Every structure is written in structure tokens, then in C-alpha cells.
Amino acid sequence: MLKVLIVDDDKNSREVIKLALERIYEVEVALNGVHALELMKKNSYDVVICDYVMNEVDGIEVLKKMRKSGNNAVFILITAFGSSDTAIKAIQEGAFEYLSKPFKMSKLKQILAEIEKSLSEKKKEEAVETNKDFEDEQIIADSPVFLEVLKQMARIASSDVPVLITGESGVGKEVVAKSIHKYSKRKKGPFVAVNCNAIPPSLLESELFGYEKGAFTGADKSKPGYFEQAQKGTLFLDEIGDLEFDLQVKLLRVLQENCVRRVGGMKDIKLDVRYIFATNVDLEQKVAEGKFRADLYYRLKVAEIRVPPLRERTEDIIPLANYFIKKYNFYNREIRLSQGAERLLLKYRFPGNVRELENIIRASLIKARYTGVIMPGDLGLKEEHIKELNREEILDALKKAGNNRKKAAEILGISRATFYRLLKKFSIE
Numbered sequence: 001m002l003k004v005l006i007v008d009d010d011k012n013s014r015e016v017i018k019l020a021l022e023r024i025y026e027v028e029v030a031l032n033g034v035h036a037l038e039l040m041k042k043n044s045y046d047v048v049i050c051d052y053v054m055n056e057v058d059g060i061e062v063l064k065k066m067r068k069s070g071n072n073a074v075f076i077l078i079t080a081f082g083s084s085d086t087a088i089k090a091i092q093e094g095a096f097e098y099l100s101k102p103f104k105m106s107k108l109k110q111i112l113a114e115i116e117k118s119l120s121e122k123k124k125e126e127a128v129e130t131n132k133d134f135e136d137e138q139i140i141a142d143s144p145v146f147l148e149v150l151k152q153m154a155r156i157a158s159s160d161v162p163v164l165i166t167g168e169s170g171v172g173k174e175v176v177a178k179s180i181h182k183y184s185k186r187k188k189g190p191f192v193a194v195n196c197n198a199i200p201p202s203l204l205e206s207e208l209f210g211y212e213k214g215a216f217t218g219a220d221k222s223k224p225g226y227f228e229q230a231q232k233g234t235l236f237l238d239e240i241g242d243l244e245f246d247l248q249v250k251l252l253r254v255l256q257e258n259c260v261r262r263v264g265g266m267k268d269i270k271l272d273v274r275y276i277f278a279t280n281v282d283l284e285q286k287v288a289e290g291k292f293r294a295d296l297y298y299r300l301k302v303a304e305i306r307v308p309p310l311r312e313r314t315e316d317i318i319p320l321a322n323y324f325i326k327k328y329n330f331y332n333r334e335i336r337l338s339q340g341a342e343r344l345l346l347k348y349r350f351p352g353n354v355r356e357l358e359n360i361i362r363a364s365l366i367k368a369r370y371t372g373v374i375m376p377g378d379l380g381l382k383e384e385h386i387k388e389l390n391r392e393e394i395l396d397a398l399k400k401a402g403n404n405r406k407k408a409a410e411i412l413g414i415s416r417a418t419f420y421r422l423l424k425k426f427s428i429e
């Protein structure tokens with residue numbers, strides 16, 4: 001039987017849900033977000049049904065904290081009517097489903113029944129063999145351009161030279177870095193990834209270099225930094241272009257001398273580490289502007305791999321989309337892209353590259369979970385990033401739709417307003 005936790009700081013709402021479910025499932029209630037997190041430390045639940053609007057800790061915070069502590073319970077968020085932004089954010093944070101108020105209890109029951117079915121099937125599968133499919137991330141590469149990148153990667157992997165990976169945000173630089181490690185002779189060693197931008201500058205030095213006890217207030221014991229943690233393995237430093245000047249100097253020294261000294265330390269520690277750097281800014285330009293040290297730049301770019309943006313390798317779009325459908329389809333049915341959705345994806349510019357595609361697919365799956373087909377409108381693409389259609393394509397769509405304008409707009413995956421604007425632009429009667 002499913003174990004369900006209901007979280008809502010409104011007594012009435014809480015009791016209504018409890019009443020509806022307690023005869024079918026084992027139900028507990030939490031009075032607010034803090035209480036819920038406490039309960040989850042002690043007990044395990046299969047499903048958490050949580051209200052979004054709560055004092056102190058809101059529903060998304062509860063979800064984030066759960067996931068951070070490794071709790072994978074199925075999460076259902078209850079949002080106010082019409083707050084689709086919150087809902088999409090919740091899905092991106094790993095929620096399974098959202099319900100906007102007011103909702104029918106029968107709907108909630110239907111969702112729980114589905115969850116119960118899929119959990120019991122999952123348990124059966126696990127008994128036979130653990131699904132290792134997604135343990136190692138797969139790399140999808142169908143375009144000649146990206147295949148070329150992988151070839152280059154494979155050539156570089158076996159040597160120990162530092163590598164600089166460049167490319168826009170979300171193109172897959174970390175994926176490439178991991179592969180370099182996986183195909184290198186260091187593959188059994190650690191892969192340590194550090195996003196230099198995510199750590200406050202004041203902490204970055206001690207995190208990278210480590211520190212000795214007493215080096216500064218709060219350093220109550222010694223700690224090895226990321227350089228040391230990567231011994232015999234690979235250190236991946238992401239967003240290297242944003243490193244502050246004095247840290248650039250210190251990094252250069254580590255690279256030149258192959259050793260590191262902890263903050264407050266007296267001795268140099270020899271390093272056996274392979275370095276991979278990544279940046280989405282133009283380092284050469286930063287050097288020209290005097291914001292990045294030239295001597296460091298030349299050390300980093302011994303071997304350079306440029307990962308092209310997704311819009312320059314359209315052959316990868318559909319295979320990637322299908323891969324993400326497989327990866328995030330937690331529903332009990334097959335879900336596929338409609339032809340219109342495929343066409344639309346091929347026209348989209350993806351300013352956020354593969355990461356954006358991944359998020360788009362995750363959010364669209366939830367909309368398509370009952371029909372099994374992702375329609376163009378389910379993708380929620382921003383129209384300003386869709387490549388402008390030409391006259392031929394519009395006429396073609398009209399023909400396919402038997403001159404029905406509404407249908408034609410749907411086939412193209414654009415709003416009716418945009419469609420009418422284009423009809424006017426091309427003087428199509």
C-alpha cells in the first residue's frame with residue numbers, strides 16, 4: 001500500500017484530502033513545510049502531496065530540500081489556479097505532477113492509482129535487474145559536426161594534456177569533459193567538477209586549494225581542496241573565464257609547478273591531476289581587454305575543443321528530444337513527438353542549447369501524459385526564437401490542413417495570431 005504524506009498549513013484543505021485518501025492508502029499529515037521535512041527524516045513515504053503556498057517554507061522549498069537530501073519520493077504540488085510558472089518550476093525541480101486548485105478528488109485518486117501501478121512494476125523490474133541505462137549518461141551524437149567533436153575528444157582523451165572546452169551555455173561541455181575522463185587512463189580515479197561561478201569568490205580559494213587548521217576564523221580542522229580531491233583523476237573547472245585575477249595567478253602557479261599549497265599551509269603537495277577547463281565566454285577577448293592573463297590563457301588552450309551550439313547541428317535535435325522523452329517519461333504509457341512538434345523543434349533556435357531542450361521536453365511530457373503525443377503547443381516555445389517561416393512552408397501547411405487556418409497554424413506550431421500576421425506578410429489570400 002502506498003504511504004502518502006499530505007503537507008498543507010491550512011487545516012481544512014489538509015483534512016479534505018486526508019478524508020478522501022485514508023481508506024485507500026496509509027496517510028499521514030504534516031502541518032507545514034518544516035514539519036514535513038522533519039517527518040521525512042524519520043519515516044519514508046512513497047508520495048508527498050504538498051501545497052505550494054505555505055508560511056516559512058513553501059512547497060518548492062520542501063521539494064528542493066527533499067531532493068538535496070536524496071529523498072526520491074514522488075512529489076505532487078498543489079498550486080493556485082493559473083500559476084503555470086510555479087508548476088513548470090516544480091517539474092524542473094523534480095516534481096511528478098501538479099494540480100491547480102480547485103481540483104477534483106477523483107483526479108488526485110487517478111494520479112495516485114497510476115503511481116501505485118508504476119511503482120509496483122518498478123519493484124518487479126528491480127528484482128530482476130537494476131536498470132543501469134541512465135547510470136552512465138549517454139551521449140547523443142547524430143550530426144557530423146558533433147561526431148567530429150567526439151572524434152577530437154577521443155584523440156585527446158588518452159594523453160594527459162590539459163583541455164580547454166569552449167561553447168555556449170548548455171551545449172554539453174560537462175558531458176564532453178566527463179567523456180574525456182571516461183576514455184582516459186585515469187577513468188578509475190575521481191572526476192571532480194567545480195563550477196567556479198557557483199562558489200562565492202571569497203570561498204573559492206580555500207575550496208580549490210584546501211586549508212590548514214587555524215588558517216582563518218572558522219577553519220577548525222584541515223581540509224584538502226578540489227585539486228587534492230582530484231588526485232589520480234581529473235579536475236574539471238567550469239566557467240574559468242570568470243576567475244578573479246589573483247586566483248588566475250595562483251592557478252598558473254599550480255599548472256607550472258604541478259603542486260598545490262593549502263591556505264595557511266607550509267608545504268607543497270605534489271599533484272597528479274589531469275585538468276579540463278571550460279568557458280562560455282571568449283577568453284581571447286578577455287585577454288585583449290586585460291581581464292584574463294595571457295600566460296594562463298596559453299597554458300589552458302594547449303588542446304581546445306569547441307562544442308557547437310545546438311542550432312548549428314540540427315540533426316541532433318530529434319534524437320536528443322527522443323532520448324530525453326525516454327529519460328523523463330515516468331508515466332505509464334509511451335509518449336512520442338507529433339510531426340508538428342518535430343518540425344517546430346527543428347525551427348527553434350535554442351538559446352539555452354541542449355539544457356533548454358531537456359527542460360522543454362520534461363515540461364511537455366506532463367502535458368502529453370494522457371494523450372501520449374506531444375503537440376507543438378505542448379512545447380511552450382518562445383515565438384521570438386522560432387526561425388521565421390517562408391511562404392512555401394505556409395502554403396504547404398494550408399494545403400495539408402485542407403485550407404483550415406486553425407489546423408494549419410497547429411501544424412506549424414505557431415499561434416493563430418502569428419499565422420495571420422504571416423498570411424498578411426506574404427499576401428496569401
Ligand SMILES: Nc1ncnc2c1ncn2[C@@H]1O[C@H](COP(=O)(O)OP(=O)(O)OP(=O)(O)O)[C@@H](O)[C@H]1O
Pocket residue numbers: 137138139140141167168169170171172173174175176238280320323354355358
Ligand atoms: N550530446 C548529449 N547527449 C545527451 N545529453 C546531453 C548532451 N549534451 C548535453 N546533454 C545534457 O544537457 C544538459 C547540459 O549539458 P552540460 O551541463 O554538459 O552543458 P554545459 O555546456 O557544461 O553547460 P554550462 O555552460 O551551463 O556549464 C545536461 O543535462 C546534459 O546531460
